[in-house]
Amino acid sequence: MESQTRRARRPRVADSAGPAVRRRARVMQRPAAPAAYAAAPAADQLAAPAGELQQQPAAPAAELQQQPAAPAAVSCIDDCVERLWGRLTTRQRVNVRFRPRKLKVGTACSGTDSVMKVLARLQVATGWEFEHTFSCEFSETKRRWLTDNFPGVQHIFVDVTELHKGIALDAVSGRPVPVPPVDLFIAGFVCKSVSAENAQRAEFADCIARSSGLTGETFRGVQLFCQEFQPSIVICENVSGLVKRIGGSEPPIEAVEREFAAMGYSVGHEVLDSRHFLLPQRRTRCWIWAMRRVVAGSERCVLDVLSQLQQPTPTPLSEFLASAAAGPTDWVFFSGRAKLSEREMRVVEHARSHVARARPLQRLLDLVVDVSKSFGRAPSCVDASTCVLPNSRLYWQRENRVQG
Numbered sequence: 001m002e003s004q005t006r007r008a009r010r011p012r013v014a015d016s017a018g019p020a021v022r023r024r025a026r027v028m029q030r031p032a033a034p035a036a037y038a039a040a041p042a043a044d045q046l047a048a049p050a051g052e053l054q055q056q057p058a059a060p061a062a063e064l065q066q067q068p069a070a071p072a073a074v075s076c077i078d079d080c081v082e083r084l085w086g087r088l089t090t091r092q093r094v095n096v097r098f099r100p101r102k103l104k105v106g107t108a109c110s111g112t113d114s115v116m117k118v119l120a121r122l123q124v125a126t127g128w129e130f131e132h133t134f135s136c137e138f139s140e141t142k143r144r145w146l147t148d149n150f151p152g153v154q155h156i157f158v159d160v161t162e163l164h165k166g167i168a169l170d171a172v173s174g175r176p177v178p179v180p181p182v183d184l185f186i187a188g189f190v191c192k193s194v195s196a197e198n199a200q201r202a203e204f205a206d207c208i209a210r211s212s213g214l215t216g217e218t219f220r221g222v223q224l225f226c227q228e229f230q231p232s233i234v235i236c237e238n239v240s241g242l243v244k245r246i247g248g249s250e251p252p253i254e255a256v257e258r259e260f261a262a263m264g265y266s267v268g269h270e271v272l273d274s275r276h277f278l279l280p281q282r283r284t285r286c287w288i289w290a291m292r293r294v295v296a297g298s299e300r301c302v303l304d305v306l307s308q309l310q311q312p313t314p315t316p317l318s319e320f321l322a323s324a325a326a327g328p329t330d331w332v333f334f335s336g337r338a339k340l341s342e343r344e345m346r347v348v349e350h351a352r353s354h355v356a357r358a359r360p361l362q363r364l365l366d367l368v369v370d371v372s373k374s375f376g377r378a379p380s381c382v383d384a385s386t387c388v389l390p391n392s393r394l395y396w397q398r399e400n401r402v403q404g
């Protein structure tokens with residue numbers, strides 16, 4: 001389900017773009033899989049059992065020719081950033097390089113702050129300098145991760161809802177300190193209330209407008225910070241549930257965009273899947289960008305760049321893992337031989353039987369199933385990993401391995 005804003009914007013991308021870009025834009029805007037996808041899986045999330053697959057006839061040559069080749073697999077984050085940067089046109093790169101200067105970056109609801117790893121690499125490519133001014137994370141365990149992995153960060157605040165007050169508790173110094181302004185503010189505000197996994201989701205249909213639930217409360221923190229500190233660029237990330245209607249209510253993204261617009265930002269959003277950005281993990285997320293209204297056409301520029309960065313044919317999981325295993329890598333995956341419990345075996349069997357029915361000509365058997373989930377609700381995916389969550393236990397059929 002897409003918002004009015006998204007529907008209205010789509011033709012503008014397609015109008016001036018060539019057919020290849022138009023195709024990519026459609027892929028990019030494809031709505032996320034519904035929550036219960038495991039119960040009624042989409043065709044591309046399924047695979048047939050190995051035995052059945054071997055008996056399948058090969059796809060017709062014409063069909064194969066229509067598939068653009070997948071790019072070679074990336075082996076680590078640096079490689080990934082470099083390859084994506086390389087996809088930009090010369091004009092796009094020149095625009096980014098224009099007047100490089102130091103940008104102060106703050107993150108909130110920071111989690112692992114992996115975005116800072118990406119910015120560190122982007123710094124090399126662009127000539128821009130990113131200064132990690134602060135993170136802000138409620139979980140003590142995650143704050144410890146941030147301290148260990150980002151020793152240069154100046155402050156690690158504790159609560160995003162406190163930032164706008166100007167003085168907030170800093171875990172680095174252990175006392176309240178002034179909150180510094182930043183140019184770029186990145187916030188993955190909490191998704192719980194709007195997540196399709198949340199059975200009480202209907203109670204939070206207007207969580208953004210009412211600042212209710214963890215999603216509404218943490219978004220309110222983001223909003224108040226932006227109101228007080230006016231960062232030039234804000235990037236937010238959340239689950240794709242944000243763009244879906246909850247009952248008869250408008251999708252929560254509508255309220256998010258209204259709030260940014262009311263603060264004087266030019267705002268846009270897209271649902272993107274990491275599978276189309278060199279990483280074979282199905283992870284559909286709503287990305288929101290808000291810019292102070294100083295640069296005319298900036299939204300159009302974002303859409304063009306996103307379209308340019310997308311790969312229409314995702315890299316197959318097996319290639320990605322082989323490439324990661326061959327050199328220095330940031331990914332560790334599927335190291336343990338699988339010893340599935342009876343319940344887990346039933347979960348895998350259920351996913352496999354759906355594949356056989358939904359896609360009898362499926363040629364690949366790279367089925368991944370999250371066996372931590374219950375029978376009939378376990379996410380599964382072909383040629384890519386399912387979304388990895390903290391309690392996931394992924395089973396990779398091809399190699400009979402589990403995540404570890």
Ligand SMILES: C[S@@+](CC[C@H](N)C(=O)[O-])C[C@H]1O[C@@H](n2cnc3c(N)ncnc32)[C@H](O)[C@@H]1O
Nearest residue numbers: 109110111112113136137138139159160188190
């Ligand atoms: C959806 S996750 C964001 C994940 C992050 N984008 C990443 O890449 O790891 C939301 C994060 O917000 C944190 N959080 C929840 N309430 C918070 C609060 N009031 N202030 C700061 N962080 C909070 C959670 O602990 C969690 O790590």
